[in-house]
Amino acid sequence: MTWFPRLxxxxxxxxxxxxxxxxxxxxxxxxxSPEFRNFLQDVVATLKQGTGASEKAAPIVASLHHxxxxxxxxxxxxxxxxxxxxxxxxxxxxxxxLQDQAKLADLRHPAEWYPRxxxxxxxxxxxxxxxxxxKTYHALQRLEQAxxxxxxxxxxxxxxxxxxxxxxxxKPCNLITGDERQVVDVDAGMSSCTVEMVPLHSTVDxxxxxxxxxxxxxxxxxxxxxxxxxxxxxxxxxTGEERTVPLVKELAVAMGDDLQIHHYKRLSPLKxxxxxxxxxxxxxxxGDCVVAFSNVAIHSLKNDIESTTxxxxxxxxxxLPPEIRAQQAALFNNPDNDYDFLVASDAIGMGLNLSIKRIxxxxxxxxxxxxxxxxxxxxxxxxxGRAGRYRTAAQAVETPxxxxxxxxxxxxxxxxxxxxxxxxGLVTSLKEDDLSVVQxxxxxxxxxxxxxxxxxxxxVIVRFAAYFPPSTPFSxxxxxxxxxxxxxxxxxxxxxxxxxxxxRVIEHVKNLTVRERIIFCASPAGIKDNPDDxxxxxxxxxxxxxxxxxxxxxxxxEPIGLSVLEQDVARYASRSFLGRLEHLHKALILYLWLSxxxxxxxxxxxxxxxxxxxxxxxxxxxxxxxxxxxRGTYKGKLxxxxxxxxxxxxxxxxxxxxxxxxxxxxxxxxEPWSATFEPYLDLVGGTAGSGVEQKSPxxxxxxxxxxxxxxxxxxxxxxxxxxx
Numbered sequence: 146m147t148w149f150p151r152l153x154x155x156x157x158x159x160x161x162x163x164x165x166x167x168x169x170x171x172x173x174x175x176x177x178s179p180e181f182r183n184f185l186q187d188v189v190a191t192l193k194q195g196t197g198a199s200e201k202a203a204p205i206v207a208s209l210h211h212x213x214x215x216x217x218x219x220x221x222x223x224x225x226x227x228x229x230x231x232x233x234x235x236x237x238x239x240x241x242x243l244q245d246q247a248k249l250a251d252l253r254h255p256a257e258w259y260p261r262x263x264x265x266x267x268x269x270x271x272x273x274x275x276x277x278x279x280k281t282y283h284a285l286q287r288l289e290q291a292x293x294x295x296x297x298x299x300x301x302x303x304x305x306x307x308x309x310x311x312x313x314x315x316k317p318c319n320l321i322t323g324d325e326r327q328v329v330d331v332d333a334g335m336s337s338c339t340v341e342m343v344p345l346h347s348t349v350d351x352x353x354x355x356x357x358x359x360x361x362x363x364x365x366x367x368x369x370x371x372x373x374x375x376x377x378x379x380x381x382x383x384t385g386e387e388r389t390v391p392l393v394k395e396l397a398v399a400m401g402d403d404l405q406i407h408h409y410k411r412l413s414p415l416k417x418x419x420x421x422x423x424x425x426x427x428x429x430x431x432g433d434c435v436v437a438f439s440n441v442a443i444h445s446l447k448n449d450i451e452s453t454t455x456x457x458x459x460x461x462x463x464x465l466p467p468e469i470r471a472q473q474a475a476l477f478n479n480p481d482n483d484y485d486f487l488v489a490s491d492a493i494g495m496g497l498n499l500s501i502k503r504i505x506x507x508x509x510x511x512x513x514x515x516x517x518x519x520x521x522x523x524x525x526x527x528x529x530g531r532a533g534r535y536r537t538a539a540q541a542v543e544t545p546x547x548x549x550x551x552x553x554x555x556x557x558x559x560x561x562x563x564x565x566x567x568x569x570g571l572v573t574s575l576k577e578d579d580l581s582v583v584q585x586x587x588x589x590x591x592x593x594x595x596x597x598x599x600x601x602x603x604x605v606i607v608r609f610a611a612y613f614p615p616s617t618p619f620s621x622x623x624x625x626x627x628x629x630x631x632x633x634x635x636x637x638x639x640x641x642x643x644x645x646x647x648x649r650v651i652e653h654v655k656n657l658t659v660r661e662r663i664i665f666c667a668s669p670a671g672i673k674d675n676p677d678d679x680x681x682x683x684x685x686x687x688x689x690x691x692x693x694x695x696x697x698x699x700x701x702x703e704p705i706g707l708s709v710l711e712q713d714v715a716r717y718a719s720r721s722f723l724g725r726l727e728h729l730h731k732a733l734i735l736y737l738w739l740s741x742x743x744x745x746x747x748x749x750x751x752x753x754x755x756x757x758x759x760x761x762x763x764x765x766x767x768x769x770x771x772x773x774x775x776r777g778t779y780k781g782k783l784x785x786x787x788x789x790x791x792x793x794x795x796x797x798x799x800x801x802x803x804x805x806x807x808x809x810x811x812x813x814x815x816e817p818w819s820a821t822f823e824p825y826l827d828l829v830g831g832t833a834g835s836g837v838e839q840k841s842p843x844x845x846x847x848x849x850x851x852x853x854x855x856x857x858x859x860x861x862x863x864x865x866x867x868x869x
Contacts, residue, residue, distance in 0.1 A: 259375040274409030276530025284382040291351035293334035300496040308337035324737035352378035357385035366598020367639040413568035432502030434487040438511035462490040503571040509582040523591035533570020598639035620648035651688040697746035
């Protein structure tokens with residue numbers, strides 16, 4: 146069996162069996178079966194053709210080679226396992242079975258998945274323009290004038306902002322996000338949602354879908370495509386970037402809808418500076434925002450700016466809870482405190498109203514999972530556009546509600562006490578080497594979005610899975626439907642890696658139905674391609690609760706990590722401690738998300754909401770008191786030669802998280818990342834001598850459990866979600 150790796154010693158038959166069982170996930174009885182022997186013979190015969198064989202001549206070698214390049218040894222092992230399960234499954238398929246599977250995997254016409262929406266003659270209004278051009282404002286004005294409507298946004302912060310705005314103006318509106326429901330009135334005509342939660346079952350007058358360029362996202366694009374094609378609204382208003390126009394035109398034709406395009410210009414001027422800060426943090430001015438692309442760099446910059454200037458720094462990045470991001474934004478926006486500066490990731494690109502006068506890029510390269518790459522033009526433009534905002538959130542609340550959507554209304558809101566000079570937005574870089582990249586991006590046009598994301602409906606996956614033996618891993622079924630699917634050139638398959646990662650984690654949990662596995666794979670678990678990721682144990686524990694149909698009380702789930710709440714912030718404040726709080730918050734969000742789908746199992750929802758507020762308070766305390774010092778001083782931009790990767794997946798740029806594909810595969814052949822980030826090790830793993838455990842979160846002590854069990858007056862659990 147020459148396909149085994151070369152070892153310094155021969156393997157016995159028993160050892161070979163153990164290796165196969167461990168690496169391929171193949172049961173003992175399957176190893177001894179004729180099917181497995183035939184499979185090995187095919188593999189060996191194919192490998193003998195050599196790694197230079199073409200994909201057509203040696204498909205097994207080609208698939209294994211591709212898997213290794215994409216995800217390293219872990220990808221190779223997974224692909225071997227999938228190859229075996231495909232071999233076994235194919236032995237039982239008739240030609241009719243294969244034809245039926247091909248029909249199910251024909252995803253070329255996603256508009257036909259929503260027949261009720263196709264019955265309506267919809268009018269689509271596409272509002273396009275740069276950041277701070279008033280496009281979303283005009284779309285929301287039309288929503289306010291309607292009798293019934295839906296807002297769908299990319300973030301819970303945005304959904305909550307519209308929910309608050311509509312209710313404040315006398316339009317009863319309910320809030321629907323994955324992990325939160327606020328029902329103002331069961332008969333309310335308005336709903337504000339995150340885009341994944343749009344209710345496709347109700348007919349409304351107006352729907353607003355924000356940040357429409359997200360339909361091109363590799364991870365979440367399917368949700369925007371679903372909303373555009375499936376919402377039953379007489380008017381559908383889309384807001385986003387100019388580069389979406391060609392694709393939206395084609396989608397409108399495919400759906401048979403009328404399309405009107407509204408173009409907007411930026412309300413306040415935006416200028417690229419001719420000089421950088423030359424690496425000198427003393428050149429910072431009040432209202433500046435320094436942008437970095439990893440949590441390590443963000444915390445290091447915060448510390449260096451505060452020690453250099455003597456002023457406080459607010460920070461915003463993706464793994465912070467939305468509530469904390471909003472609090473940090475409020476601190477920065479307040480002109481009467483000493484929070485003069487903001488250090489942020491690309492999370493500021495959408496979702497927060499920030500009074501930024503100048504955007505400063507600390508670097509123009511970021512880690513994409515395998516190597517460092519220059520930031521895309523569209524991302525630089527979106528981040529840079531946050532400078533010189535036309536109005537803050539407070540000013541927006543004061544806007545009269547009777548303004549029309551005429552072109553002149555774009556500038557009719559300008560406050561009389563705000564001069565054009567005060568609203569000028571500036572863009573530059575921290576180091577001179579990056580300035581040319583920023584200047585070129587600001588002058589260039591971003592590439593048009595060519596494809597929209599899709600993902601097969603649940604019913605299609607359930608019917609597809611029925612063709613396979615019960616022992617077939619669900620992750621393989623997802624990979625199989627992807628591999629044989631037919632797509633229109635204007636669409637791409639979305640979110641596969643995220644869902645497959647979760648499917649692998651719960652693969653050995655027994656008694657889960659296919660639909661239950663689908664729900665878990667769609668959850669915001671954010672599993673990382675890292676065996677030490679604490680979310681792996683959390684997801685598996687929650688899946689086992691569903692499989693048993695019991696044991697879902699929040700105090701009974703050990704991996705959730707409640708013990709961190711007992712530690713004193715003043716004593717334990719460190720980057721590691723903050724990371725544990727962020728993990729706990731993420732675990733609570735996942736618990737709440739599942740509690741709306743398995744209400745009978747996860748029945749301590751009210752307590753979970755209460756603990757979530759405790760965690761948010763603790764995170765706020767850590768950020769306000771944090772003063773840990775990195776071993777070394779941040780000198781501005783990490784040079785292109787030295788940016789070879791983050792310490793872990795948690796250090797990925799926020800735009801690459803989404804919210805959360807796997808990260809591995811080939812590493813850069815440049816200098817090892819350990820050398821690049823050596824000065825910041827205490828920010829990643831905790832300050833030496835801090836006393837913070839670096840192990841997996843432990844069960845909370847009996848004192849904490851007793852306190853939580855004895856809580857009185859908690860709100861009643863919210864009703865289960867009625868949407869997918």
